[in-house]
Amino acid sequence: MRFWTYSVNEYLFLIAAVFSGLLAVAIFCFLLFFGLPLLQSGQLADLLFSSWAPDKGLYGIYPMLIISLTLATLSMLISFPVSLGCSFVITSLAPVRLRRILLAIIRVMTGIPTVVYSFAALFLLVPIMRNLVGHGSGMSILTAAPVLALVIAPTMILFFVDSLNKVSSSFTLAVDALGGSEIQKLLYVILPLAWPGIVNGVLLGFGRAMGDTMVSLMLAGNSTAVPESMTESARTLTAHIALVMAFDFDSMEFKSIFVCGLFLYILTAALMLLFRMSTVYFSERT
Amino acid sequence: MMEKLFEKSVVVLSWIAGLLLISSLLLLIAYLVYKGGSSLRLSLIFGDTAPIDALMLKRQVFDGLLPAIAGTLLLIIGSMLIAIPVGVAAGIYMAEYCRGTMKALLNLAFDILAGVPSIIVGLAGLLLTIFLNRKFQGQISTCLLISCFSLASLVLPYIIRTTQTALEAVDPIVRKTAPVLGASRLQNITMVLLPNSVSDIISGVILATGRCAEDTAVIMLTGAVATAGIPRSVFDQYEALPFYIYYISSQYTGPDELAQGFGAAIILLILCTGLLVSTLWIQRRLSTILLYR
Numbered sequence: 001m002r003f004w005t006y007s008v009n010e011y012l013f014l015i016a017a018v019f020s021g022l023l024a025v026a027i028f029c030f031l032l033f034f035g036l037p038l039l040q041s042g043q044l045a046d047l048l049f050s051s052w053a054p055d056k057g058l059y060g061i062y063p064m065l066i067i068s069l070t071l072a073t074l075s076m077l078i079s080f081p082v083s084l085g086c087s088f089v090i091t092s093l094a095p096v097r098l099r100r101i102l103l104a105i106i107r108v109m110t111g112i113p114t115v116v117y118s119f120a121a122l123f124l125l126v127p128i129m130r131n132l133v134g135h136g137s138g139m140s141i142l143t144a145a146p147v148l149a150l151v152i153a154p155t156m157i158l159f160f161v162d163s164l165n166k167v168s169s170s171f172t173l174a175v176d177a178l179g180g181s182e183i184q185k186l187l188y189v190i191l192p193l194a195w196p197g198i199v200n201g202v203l204l205g206f207g208r209a210m211g212d213t214m215v216s217l218m219l220a221g222n223s224t225a226v227p228e229s230m231t232e233s234a235r236t237l238t239a240h241i242a243l244v245m246a247f248d249f250d251s252m253e254f255k256s257i258f259v260c261g262l263f264l265y266i267l268t269a270a271l272m273l274l275f276r277m278s279t280v281y282f283s284e285r286t
Numbered sequence: 287m288m289e290k291l292f293e294k295s296v297v298v299l300s301w302i303a304g305l306l307l308i309s310s311l312l313l314l315i316a317y318l319v320y321k322g323g324s325s326l327r328l329s330l331i332f333g334d335t336a337p338i339d340a341l342m343l344k345r346q347v348f349d350g351l352l353p354a355i356a357g358t359l360l361l362i363i364g365s366m367l368i369a370i371p372v373g374v375a376a377g378i379y380m381a382e383y384c385r386g387t388m389k390a391l392l393n394l395a396f397d398i399l400a401g402v403p404s405i406i407v408g409l410a411g412l413l414l415t416i417f418l419n420r421k422f423q424g425q426i427s428t429c430l431l432i433s434c435f436s437l438a439s440l441v442l443p444y445i446i447r448t449t450q451t452a453l454e455a456v457d458p459i460v461r462k463t464a465p466v467l468g469a470s471r472l473q474n475i476t477m478v479l480l481p482n483s484v485s486d487i488i489s490g491v492i493l494a495t496g497r498c499a500e501d502t503a504v505i506m507l508t509g510a511v512a513t514a515g516i517p518r519s520v521f522d523q524y525e526a527l528p529f530y531i532y533y534i535s536s537q538y539t540g541p542d543e544l545a546q547g548f549g550a551a552i553i554l555l556i557l558c559t560g561l562l563v564s565t566l567w568i569q570r571r572l573s574t575i576l577l578y579r
Contacts, residue, residue: 007472009472010379010471012375016372016379017376017392019372022395023439024399027439030413085302086304089300089304094304104566105308107562107566108559112555113499115554119548119551124313187292187293211406213502214502217532218532238503242405244409257409268401269398269401272400272401
């Protein structure tokens with residue numbers, strides 16, 4: 001930290017870094033600044049736990065909060081086993097040449113736009129769901145969950161593959177020497193050693209699932225009521241924010257958006273913190 | 287015996303998982319091509335206007351995708367003009383200068399920024415606009431510049447991280463050679479460390495470009511609209527491919543518009559996956575090209 005010996009260029013580096021760091025703070029401050037009047041009025045509990053009924057003066061975000069958590073959990077339940085299976089195939093089950101191809105495909109999949117997934121699903125999956133359920137528009141939590149699972153799977157797979165591959169070869173060679181098969185090596189040696197990485201991948205995937213907007217906005221139906229079943233239309237926090245333009249800028253509806261924003265920000269920041277802490281914790285132990 | 291069964295079933299289930307993922311990808315692509323393949327003609331982009339006139343900006347394109355494509359390209363260029371210099375500079379600072387508490391704090395800030403959902407970044411951009419609007423008596427509304435700035439803050443942490451890790455991964459022997467020969471710290475960075483890690487940095491930048499191209503949540507709050515034409519200045523509203531796809535999905539009036547939506551989806555898909563494929567290629571080739579030119 002010898003600031004006084006820096007040249008002009010080095011000051012520019014410093015300014016760029018501090019500026020970027022402050023962006024994270026600035027976003028939080030903006031949300032807080034606009035949401036503060038609402039928070040100060042002591043209605044926080046009301047906001048968090050009442051339902052959304054603007055005509056009755058209720059601006060609670062409870063339904064969206066629950067839906068966001070449900071949708072993220074449900075898509076994780078679908079995505080986690082599939083991703084783990086894929087990472088098994090890529091790290092040890094497939095022939096070496098196929099592994100490379102599969103890994104390249106998964107890499108490219110991370111770049112497929114979410115809006116393209118949702119657009120295709122809207123005309124492919126929604127009619128199927130409509131017929132299966134028999135009533136409603138076909139847009140529901142159950143429609144959005146598998147698409148969201150597909151969106152977050154590549155990230156999780158890459159993370160899993162990375163942590164499975166990191167296991168030291170002194171362990172894996174020992175298994176080979178003992179005559180263990182590939183799957184035995186994977187299940188009894190690599191997986192127990194790599195599980196911190198698996199946990200981190202899940203945290204990362206959950207964060208992405210909570211933060212995704214387009215899938216739930218286009219496929220979940222956006223009804224503000226608390227749905228009674230998985231097959232009913234519902235609205236997530238992110239979709240609720242995305243629909244902000246429909247509101248007047250001075251209305252209560254608009255102000256309640258910031259509480260959604262603050263909640264999402266704090267949640268994803270906490271997930272990130274947990275992710276970093278567990279990375280540090282596990283890397284110190286091994 | 288039980289263990290044998292368990293192992294076998296894990297193998298079978300893993301292969302099923304792999305097949306499931308690959309087949310859903312193939313299904314997606316096949317469905318898009320089946321629905322939108324027929325609309326992939328020059329008129330999809332230029333509408334009824336002659337391509338030359340449209341490209342020379344002589345005439346506006348009304349029923350083609352040109353304004354949306356131009357909007358997306360301008361978004362990419364604008365946000366990268368902001369994000370690359372700031373991100374690379376910050377990455378250099380993080381890797382070469384930053385130590386101790388400062389490093390921990392900045393690391394935490396970048397982690398949080400990377401985790402913030404894009405819709406929140408968009409909301410912050412909208413709030414900034416409202417703030418500026420009140421300050422300057424309604425002269426600033428949502429526009430291309432605000433979107434570029436928001437998208438840049440969305441991808442900054444990626445660029446910083448890739449620059450930082452690329453610089454930190456430079457071989458210690460290479461790192462120490464130039465200073466021993468009398469090079470200053472800055473000379474060492476610009477002449478040795480950066481050229482050595484350029485392929486990693488470029489692929490990080492391309493990944494960030496892909497995120498700019500695909501992101502819908504940010505731009506829908508900060509100035510993308512359904513019809514605007516090609517923007518004349520950075521203070522104009524604009525059209526963009528992802529927003530167009532979203533708009534068509536809820537507002538289409540007939541099969542023609544729908545086919546156009548599928549065409550737009552195919553173009554966006556090709557753009558984004560093309561960017562990713564190029565990173566895979568760069569990581570393999572660029573280091574060789576730079577070493578043996």
